[in-house]
Amino acid sequence: MNTSETAQNVHEQIVTLLPRLRRFARNLTRDPHDADDVVQIAVERALTRLDQWRSDARLDSWMFKIVRNAWIDELRSRRRRDKVFLAAEAGENIGVDSMASETELLSVQSAMARLPEDQREAVSLVLVEGLPYREAAEVLDVPMGTLTSRLARGRAALQALLGTEGEAT
Amino acid sequence: MTISDETLMAYADGELDAAARAAVESAMRQDPQIEKRVAAHRSLRRKVQAAYSAELSEGVPERLLRAARAGSSTQASNVVNLEDARAAMARAASRAPPMRPQWRTAGTIAASLIVGVGLGFIMWGQTTAPLTRSAGGALVAHGQLARALSNQLGAEQSRSSAVQIGVSFRAKSGDYCRTFALSGAVSPSGLACRHGDEWQVQALTQEPGTAGDSGYRTAGSAMSAPILKSVEAQIAGEALDQAGEKAARQRGWRAAHAP
Numbered sequence: 001m002n003t004s005e006t007a008q009n010v011h012e013q014i015v016t017l018l019p020r021l022r023r024f025a026r027n028l029t030r031d032p033h034d035a036d037d038v039v040q041i042a043v044e045r046a047l048t049r050l051d052q053w054r055s056d057a058r059l060d061s062w063m064f065k066i067v068r069n070a071w072i073d074e075l076r077s078r079r080r081r082d083k084v085f086l087a088a089e090a091g092e093n094i095g096v097d098s099m100a101s102e103t104e105l106l107s108v109q110s111a112m113a114r115l116p117e118d119q120r121e122a123v124s125l126v127l128v129e130g131l132p133y134r135e136a137a138e139v140l141d142v143p144m145g146t147l148t149s150r151l152a153r154g155r156a157a158l159q160a161l162l163g164t165e166g167e168a169t
Numbered sequence: 170m171t172i173s174d175e176t177l178m179a180y181a182d183g184e185l186d187a188a189a190r191a192a193v194e195s196a197m198r199q200d201p202q203i204e205k206r207v208a209a210h211r212s213l214r215r216k217v218q219a220a221y222s223a224e225l226s227e228g229v230p231e232r233l234l235r236a237a238r239a240g241s242s243t244q245a246s247n248v249v250n251l252e253d254a255r256a257a258m259a260r261a262a263s264r265a266p267p268m269r270p271q272w273r274t275a276g277t278i279a280a281s282l283i284v285g286v287g288l289g290f291i292m293w294g295q296t297t298a299p300l301t302r303s304a305g306g307a308l309v310a311h312g313q314l315a316r317a318l319s320n321q322l323g324a325e326q327s328r329s330s331a332v333q334i335g336v337s338f339r340a341k342s343g344d345y346c347r348t349f350a351l352s353g354a355v356s357p358s359g360l361a362c363r364h365g366d367e368w369q370v371q372a373l374t375q376e377p378g379t380a381g382d383s384g385y386r387t388a389g390s391a392m393s394a395p396i397l398k399s400v401e402a403q404i405a406g407e408a409l410d411q412a413g414e415k416a417a418r419q420r421g422w423r424a425a426h427a428p
Contacts, residue, residue: 043233047237108217148178158213
């Protein structure tokens with residue numbers, strides 16, 4: 001399906017997506033260096049698999065999914081490494097939260113970092129990246145109902161952390 | 170009238186169809202509490218969007234731009250050519266500063282390291298060298314390394330063995346593969362897969378900057394990321410546990426053909 005022009009085009013479309021891919025990856029990994037590594041791996045993977053991209057699918061959703069899978073792979077490999085080579089490498093940054101003091105009002109970013117992973121992914125895709133629920137569910141490979149309940153729980157947790165009950169700023 | 174919070178959220182996110190929307194709107198008119206909850210959802214949405222909007226105007230690192238553009242001018246066919254893509258990745262990798270070599274694109278790097286490190290090993294001394302070339306030109310384990318790959322079980326090895334076995338697993342090809350690390354002043358780590366009667370070395374690296382440090386290193390610190398990456402690329406399922414290793418050893422590590 002991809003002619004050389006559209007293939008060409010895809011490269012530039014991916015370039016355009018890079019800021020969002022990085023942003024999403026940062027929300028996933030909570031580490032800017034990991035995020036860039038994940039994005040690079042995802043981009044390289046995507047380019048070798050362009051034939052798997054259905055042109056009726058949104059490129060951003062497809063790329064988000066590849067980013068997420070790259071991160072899952074990385075975590076798996078870290079777990080494997082930790083399991084097999086328990087030496088030396090304690091304290092990977094597969095992270096536990098956070099340094100912000102309880103009394104301070106948390107920034108949105110640090111509140112996000114405290115969400116459980118599944119909620120953080122849902123919030124990040126829908127509220128930050130602006131994906132429709134259906135696309136977000138697709139990226140995460142979960143049914144719509146699961147997506148909405150994660151999103152609802154994530155939002156409630158954010159509200160609580162940010163201390164913005166009710167009123168708009 | 171009760172409306173679930175999820176419905177209000179979906180309303181605020183513009184996800185409801187016309188009928189459901191109308192129902193929420195009429196509920197909002199009747200109940201200021203509901204209106205307030207919708208406002209809270211909207212406010213949170215705006216707040217989150219605003220908090221993350223600055224990130225979009227950050228500069229993107231050069232290495233990511235290169236990755237995205239790799240190969241973009243070469244494709245004339247309608248199928249993406251894997252070899253070209255890999256070559257492009259390799260070029261990109263060799264130009265890119267090794268930001269965090271720990272887990273950068275591994276296959277190509279490992280392959281080139283095999284040549285550099287591997288040849289050194291072959292030269293080392295014919296009888297004690299851990300690696301040799303087979304008749305077919307493949308790099309194969311030799312001597313002590315070959316014996317360890319065939320016999321040593323990960324769970325039973327002593328920390329002081331010259332060869333440390335890491336993960337054992339079945340590759341997608343059906344072959345059994347094992348990672349290893351050699352101790353000593355020059356202490357590479359690698360991945361070998363059983364092929365026929367030989368352990369063919371698929372990847373071999375030496376972690377930069379650590380070779381001279383104090384003679385002895387554990388398998389953990391010696392395992393380099395490119396090797397792990399090769400493992401990731403080849404492994405079918407999970408790594409073998411102790412029983413799995415034992416069973417595989419019993420059958421002489423002969424390929425079990427993958428489904």
